[in-house]
Amino acid sequence: RKEVEQDPGPFNVPEGATVAFNCTYSNSASQSFFWYRQDCRKEPKLLMSVYSSGNEDGRFTAQLNRASQYISLLIRDSKLSDSATYLCVVNGLTGGFKTIFGAGTRLFVKA
Amino acid sequence: DVKVTQSSRYLVKRTGEKVFLECVQDMDHENMFWYRQDPGLGLRLIYFSYDVKMKEKGDIPEGYSVSREKKERFSLILESASTNQTSMYLCASSSSGTSPSTDTQYFGPGTRLTVL
Numbered sequence: 001r002k003e004v005e006q007d008p009g010p011f012n013v014p015e016g017a018t019v020a021f022n023c024t025y026s027n028s029a030s031q032s033f034f035w036y037r038q039d040c041r042k043e044p045k046l047l048m049s050v051y052s053s054g055n056e057d058g059r060f061t062a063q064l065n066r067a068s069q070y071i072s073l074l075i076r077d078s079k080l081s082d083s084a085t086y087l088c089v090v091n092g093l094t095g096g097f098k099t100i101f102g103a104g105t106r107l108f109v110k111a
Numbered sequence: 112d113v114k115v116t117q118s119s120r121y122l123v124k125r126t127g128e129k130v131f132l133e134c135v136q137d138m139d140h141e142n143m144f145w146y147r148q149d150p151g152l153g154l155r156l157i158y159f160s161y162d163v164k165m166k167e168k169g170d171i172p173e174g175y176s177v178s179r180e181k182k183e184r185f186s187l188i189l190e191s192a193s194t195n196q197t198s199m200y201l202c203a204s205s206s207s208g209t210s211p212s213t214d215t216q217y218f219g220p221g222t223r224l225t226v227l
Contacts (some may be wrong), residue, residue, distance in 0.1 A: 008151070034215075043201060043218035044154070087153070099216070101146075103153035 001026055003100045004090050010106040017078045021105045023088030024070045030092030033064055033071045038085045038104065047073075047086070078109045114138070115219035117202055123225045130189040132222050134202030141207040143185035144216065145169075145177060147198040154201065160185055161207070192226045199223050 006023045013019050025033075033050035048055065050062040050071045061074040071090075075082055088102035118133035134143065142161055146154040146169075156169030158177040166177050174196060178186045185204075189196055200223075203216040 004153075043220050044216075045218070046215045099144075099156070101154040103151055 002103075003027060004088055004102040006086075006088050006102040006105045008103060008105060010108055012108045012110060013078055015078055015080060015109055015111055017109075018074065018076050019078055019107065020072055020074045021086055021088075021107075022070050022072050023090075023102050023105075024068075025088075025090045025092075025100070026069070027090070027092050028066075028069060030069075030090045032091040033062075034089040034091075035060075035062055035071075035073050036087040036089055036101075038087055040084075044087055044101075075107075078107075080109050080111060083107055083109045115202060115204055115217050117200075117219040117222050119222050120220060121223050121225075123227065124192050125227050126193060128192050128226075130192050130224065130226075132187040132189075132200055132202075132224070134185045134187070134204075134219055135183055136185075136202075136204040136217070136219075137183065138204060138206070138217065139182065140204035140217075141182070142205045143179065144203040144205075145175075145185065145187045146201045146203065147171070147196075148201055148221075149198050157187065192224075194226050197224060197226045 004025050035047040036044040037047045038044040050064045054063040059076045063072045085104040085106050087104045090100045115136045144159040145157045148154045160166045160179045176188045201221045202219040205216045
């Protein structure tokens with residue numbers, strides 16, 4: 001089993017739709033969580049951190065469920081510019097401090 | 112503005128050649144990382160460094176070595192390139208918090224290496 005798993009997609013949604021991605025992690029000792037965004041042929045960039053209480057940044061909402069060991073990203077009112085790959089990132093203790101990237105979920109937003 | 116630069120965007124080398132990939136950051140970050148990214152596998156950590164002249168193996172260090180002689184520069188070396196090292200190589204840096212890697216990682220634009 002992979003340490004961090006994401007549905008690779010692609011998710012194809014129309015503009016204005018709401019779309020949600022989940023990411024599961026296997027290490028219960030994981031300490032911090034992030035969503036990164038990666039555009040085609042570009043480097044990953046931090047989208048938002050994920051806190052236990054959940055957090056919102058405009059149209060984006062991230063949540064953490066420690067009991068079930070998953071994090072989620074919700075995008076409301078999708079824009080064409082949201083088309084990208086979304087990477088789930090988990091930091092934790094696995095024989096030393098470690099950052100694990102998920103393989104990413106591809107999103108296509110269409111007009 | 113945060114900046115991580117990599118020496119080449121595209122590189123083509125032949126099997127057996129020695130390859131140097133350079134990464135420079137201008138943010139005075141303590142931590143630097145080298146990843147490779149392959150379709151369906153995501154980013155995999157090759158090596159990282161928490162300080163000058165310090166290095167630690169990541170998940171896939173075989174066939175690679177690194178050098179960090181100055182704080183701002185982290186080099187990845189392929190001693191004898193092989194075709195299975197064809198990949199996108201991404202360098203990243205982060206500052207030190209209470210525990211390494213809790214801070215945001217800033218990535219360079221990547222080097223797409225092809226080994227023939």
